[in-house]
Amino acid sequence: MTVAADQTLPNLWAGLEKLPEMDEQQFERWVSLLRERTGMSLPRERKSFLVTSVGLRMRELGYSTYQSYYDFLTSGLAGNVEWTALVDRLTVHETRFFRDPNALAFVEQICMPTMADRIRRGGHVQLWSAGCSTGEEAFTLAMLMDRYLQREQVSKRFGVIGSDISLYSLATAKQGAYPMRRLKYIAPELRDDYCETIDSGGFRINERLRRRVCFAQFNILHAASTPAGSMDLIYCQNVLIYFDRETRERILNGLVRPLRVGGTLVLGAGEMIGWKHPAMARVGGTDVLAYRRISE
Ligand SMILES: C[S@@+](CC[C@H](N)C(=O)[O-])C[C@H]1O[C@@H](n2cnc3c(N)ncnc32)[C@H](O)[C@@H]1O
Incomplete structure (x- = not known):
């Protein structure tokens, strides 16, 4: 029993592990990509939001570094499809009927x-x-x-x-x-x-x-x-x-x-x-x- 548990635990709990640090250069790279493709500007105060959104998604797909996920996103058709999933995480969708x-x-x-x-x-x-x-x-x-x-x-x-x-x-x-x-x-x-x-x-x-x-x-x-x-x-x-x-x-x-x-x-x-x-x-x-x- 313990053998199976030992093998599955790391993946099961990976989502709860601390996300890797994102250095300034990497942060700027993500902000530029976001600005270039959606026009959205992400101020420095929202860095933790970006790190969490990108980091969790990157982990779901099995990438361990921001750069490897970035490379995947910016190359080829599969990257374009994944981009739509990430944009969904990075945008706020709050709305309601007869809002204003x-x-x-x-x-x-x-x-x-x-x-x-x-x-x-x-x-x-x-x-x-x-x-x-x-x-x-x-x-x-x-x-x-x-x-x-x-x-x-x-x-x-x-x-x-x-x-x-x-x-x-x-x-x-x-x-x-x-x-x-x-x-x-x-x-x-x-x-x-x-x-x-x-x-x-x-x-x-x-x-x-x-x-x-x-x-x-x-x-x-x-x-x-x-x-x-x-x-x-x-x-x-x-x-x-x-x-x-x-x-x-x-x-x-x-x-x-x-x-x-x-x-x-x-x-x-x-x-x-x-x-x-x-x-x-x-x-x-x-x-x-x-x-x-x-x-x-
Ligand atoms: C907060 S919701 C507003 C929804 C609705 N207009 C309302 O006021 O209830 C903002 C929406 O803008 C969309 N959005 C953000 N950037 C966009 C872009 N570059 N082009 C089109 N839609 C965008 C988001 O995906 C999100 O669904």
């Missing part, structure tokens, strides 16, 4: 009437939840839009795109299935219209609404490469906070391109101070940070 009531009231009262008018004139409207995590934000927008058009008796020619860099979060989003505790954020009348309980004990967004929403992996750093003038609303909250000011400006400048003239960009209150763009005008009150595209 002020911004959503603004969207409903100020943006939706304009969007409904476009549909009345024969158009089709497109909303984008950029950095949607597990999908709650995209479904929130879809519920609000669907209910608004229903109330106004306007044809439901709209779609919602949810995008994120994390494939793991997007896998949940695509299912549209959530634990029961998240249901409390959805108003009872909306639950009846858009949610259904599932056998596993949670609930799922019903198929009618899920058909309105599609999810795709997209790095927001590449916003400027999206089709010009295609979006009526871009909703991007709690994403910019992970980037330094210069990168935030680059992302926002990029997000102008996919916005059609008259379309609106909604950010989280206080997420960007002093951004100016010749084609954009600040709209919304003190508790809503939004910009309308006013020219080509």
Whole structure:
């Protein structure tokens, strides 16, 4: 008995052993890789977060040094696949349905009437939840839009795109299935219209609404490469906070391109101070940070 235990113990408990030290040069290497590929800036104060996230993942895969794991990540196809797993560990995915009531009231009262008018004139409207995590934000927008058009008796020619860099979060989003505790954020009348309980004990967004929403992996750093003038609303909250000011400006400048003239960009209150763009005008009150595209 003791022989088998002696052989298996080291691997079994490896996860509890202290992670190796990461020297400054190695830390800088990881920070640069992260910045280069995701745009995220990791300040020195978050070194222990980086070491824990990278270290635990490296151990799961059986690498004993940061450099050997780094070499694996930066070479070949398998490294690219592993990169998506690591990015998932390094990003924060916290979200919930109807997270920012002020911004959503603004969207409903100020943006939706304009969007409904476009549909009345024969158009089709497109909303984008950029950095949607597990999908709650995209479904929130879809519920609000669907209910608004229903109330106004306007044809439901709209779609919602949810995008994120994390494939793991997007896998949940695509299912549209959530634990029961998240249901409390959805108003009872909306639950009846858009949610259904599932056998596993949670609930799922019903198929009618899920058909309105599609999810795709997209790095927001590449916003400027999206089709010009295609979006009526871009909703991007709690994403910019992970980037330094210069990168935030680059992302926002990029997000102008996919916005059609008259379309609106909604950010989280206080997420960007002093951004100016010749084609954009600040709209919304003190508790809503939004910009309308006013020219080509
Ligand atoms: C805190 S969540 C915000 C979710 C949602 N927008 C909300 O406010 O509830 C931040 C999300 O941004 C995503 N993210 C981080 N860097 C990104 C990038 N470069 N491109 C796209 N998404 C990114 C993360 O994967 C994460 O799901």
